[in-house]
C-alpha cells in the first residue's frame with residue numbers, strides 16, 4: 001500500500017481537529033476548486049475531535065490539476081494547511 005502524505009503543520013487553530021497547530025484528524029480530504037485547494041475536513045465546532053496525537057495524512061485529494069496529485073492521492077513529501085482563499089487551504093497546492 002502506498003504511504004499517505006503527512007501534514008507537517010496546520011495553522012487553522014479554529015478547526016475542531018487542531019491542537020497546537022497540528023491536525024489530529026486521522027486523514028483529511030482536500031477539495032476546493034482550481035483556484036484554490038480547500039481542506040474539506042475543516043470544521044469549527046465547540047467540541048474538539050480527532051485522535052489523541054497528531055498523525056494526520058491526506059487521505060484523498062480532489063485537486064487533480066495539482067502537480068503532486070496522482071490517482072486522487074497526494075504524492076508530496078508533506079503538506080502545509082493554513083489560511084488562503086479560504087479559512088483552511090492546502091498551501092502546498094501547485095497547479096500543473
Ligand code: SF4
Pocket residue numbers: 030037058061062063066067068069070073074075076079090091092093094
Ligand atoms: S499538495 Fe496538491 S495533491 Fe497534495 S493535498 Fe495539496 S492540493 Fe492535493
